[in-house]
Every structure is written in C-alpha cells, then in structure tokens.
Amino acid sequence: MMKLILNNGIEIPQMGAGTWTLRGETARENVRLALEAGFRHIDTAQMYENEEEVGQGIADSSVPRNEVFLTTKIVPNVMRQGEQAVRRSIDESLAKLKMDYIDLLLIHWPVKDCVRHTWQVMEDFVRKGKVRSIGVSNFNPHHLDELLTYAEIRPVINQIEVHPFMSQEENIAYNRQLGIQVEGWGPFGQGDIDVTGHPLLQSLAAKYQKTASQIVLRWIVQRDLITIPRCRPNHFAENLEVMHFTLSDEDMQAVNSLNQNMRSSDMNDPENFPW
Numbered sequence: 001m002m003k004l005i006l007n008n009g010i011e012i013p014q015m016g017a018g019t020w021t022l023r024g025e026t027a028r029e030n031v032r033l034a035l036e037a038g039f040r041h042i043d044t045a046q047m048y049e050n051e052e053e054v055g056q057g058i059a060d061s062s063v064p065r066n067e068v069f070l071t072t073k074i075v076p077n078v079m080r081q082g083e084q085a086v087r088r089s090i091d092e093s094l095a096k097l098k099m100d101y102i103d104l105l106l107i108h109w110p111v112k113d114c115v116r117h118t119w120q121v122m123e124d125f126v127r128k129g130k131v132r133s134i135g136v137s138n139f140n141p142h143h144l145d146e147l148l149t150y151a152e153i154r155p156v157i158n159q160i161e162v163h164p165f166m167s168q169e170e171n172i173a174y175n176r177q178l179g180i181q182v183e184g185w186g187p188f189g190q191g192d193i194d195v196t197g198h199p200l201l202q203s204l205a206a207k208y209q210k211t212a213s214q215i216v217l218r219w220i221v222q223r224d225l226i227t228i229p230r231c232r233p234n235h236f237a238e239n240l241e242v243m244h245f246t247l248s249d250e251d252m253q254a255v256n257s258l259n260q261n262m263r264s265s266d267m268n269d270p271e272n273f274p275w
C-alpha cells in the first residue's frame, strides 16, 4: 500500500478503511477481513461506539499491531466536559482498543471554546508515548489559525469532507501551506447526494473499465490526499485496485469541474454546528 509521510516523519497508508456505522460483530469481522485483504489503515472514532470491536478485529487478524495504522477521534461531548474528561476518554479508547498506543488521534469537530484544552491533553499523550500523531477533523482555515497560536505540536492531518461535489480546493491548499496533510471522508457523498450516479463519472467508469466509485477514489488519491472509504468487504478488491491505475490530467480536470461546494448536509458544515 502506497504511503504518505506526515509532518512528523511518520508514514500513513494512503488508503484506509472507515468504520462509521459498523457495529458489533460486523465491525470486528469487517476490520479483520480488511487487514487480511491488504488494508493497513483503519479509521474509527469514540462517536462510532465500535472501538472495542475494531480493536478485536485487529487482534483477530494475522497482521501484527505495528503494521496497522489506527486512527480514533475525540467525541465533541467529552471536549465540552473539560480537560480531565478528555484525558479519561483517551485512556478509555486505549482500554477499549486494548492497545498500548494510538497511531493518530483527532479532534472530531472544532467545538467552540474546547479545542485548546483538548489539544493540550493530546500533546501530553504524545509526550507520554501513548499517541504517535495528533490532528484535527472538520477544521476550516480559521480554526487552524487559532490552534496554531498555542499548539506546541503541529497537527499532522485535517480530516474533512471531500467528494467531487465538494472538492475543497482552497481548504486543501491552505492545509498544505501549513504542512498539514488532508484526509477526505465521505468520498461518495452521503444522504441525498448521488455522486457516483453523475453522468460524467459514469462515462469515465466506462472509459477506464472501472466502477464510478473507483473513479472517485482515484481522483482523491491522485490529488495526493488520503482516503478512507467505508470498510465493506464487497468493496475491498475494488478499492485496493484504485492504487493501480491513473486518470489523465484532462479527466482529473473534468472531475474537478463537478465541484459545487455542496456538503452532504448543512449539519456537516463546521460553521453551522450547534456548539
């Protein structure tokens, strides 16, 4: 699996498997199967309520822990409860995952007035060796600017919504300027948005003899972004194959032109959160 290097020198597999909505035995088994299929990067979150099963799936697999890149995220509600609650929640994540360390810990959403104390606790966990890298999710440029006024450790990643209708060109450029790698979530849109049904993506799928999902994922990785399509065994081979073909510059531009700055939901706009 192709890897990218983060600003702290640590490598991350460019394609991972996201575990949102996966619960119980399905989460455990899908994670195990993903690792057996060749994935080495798993994305979870406290909010997904599946850290225990994700940890079990990794332990069940034949892949050693040190070959797996595991991300989890701090849930907004805990951030609101203050520094000690954040500290406890990270220890709880480690206990649920049954791991000595987390590869990447993210702030899930930029909760107003709670980012500073959360970040400082996260830095502490890096210093203690219990977390290898820290980053953010759903941060707009102004959230990053504020964080960087006090951060002693620079975020390595910003995980944001990226799909052809929400290409995030400016936000990505801003993150890059700061040395922060962008990871895209929700590659196919969510809810009412039908990204893969778009005629251009359908015609590119026919042209390259791929699925429209593969065209979308290839467009993401060819922009040097990280992608974490949902961990579903019916799509493993399809997704791994994405690392082995190339879209022409012209077709990359054609997909770029689909951008409408359209989020899957207003709820997913960091400026609209009810916090």
Ligand SMILES: NC(=O)c1ccc[n+]([C@@H]2O[C@H](COP(=O)([O-])OP(=O)(O)OC[C@H]3O[C@@H](n4cnc5c(N)ncnc54)[C@H](OP(=O)(O)O)[C@@H]3O)[C@@H](O)[C@H]2O)c1
Pocket: 017, 018, 019, 020, 021, 043, 044, 108, 137, 138, 159, 160, 184, 185, 186, 187, 188, 189, 190, 213, 214, 228, 229, 230, 231, 232, 234, 235, 238, 239
């Ligand atoms: N940081 C954040 O705020 C945030 C927010 C949302 C998600 N995420 C992360 O991003 C990950 C991916 O986003 P997502 O789970 O919302 O949705 P997604 O990857 O867009 O997948 C949604 C659905 O698309 C279908 N699909 C079609 N082609 C696929 C393919 N090639 N690979 C995988 N699924 C395919 C699958 O349904 P069928 O199997 O029925 O076809 C799947 O259940 C999440 O699992 C989570 O880890 C983060």
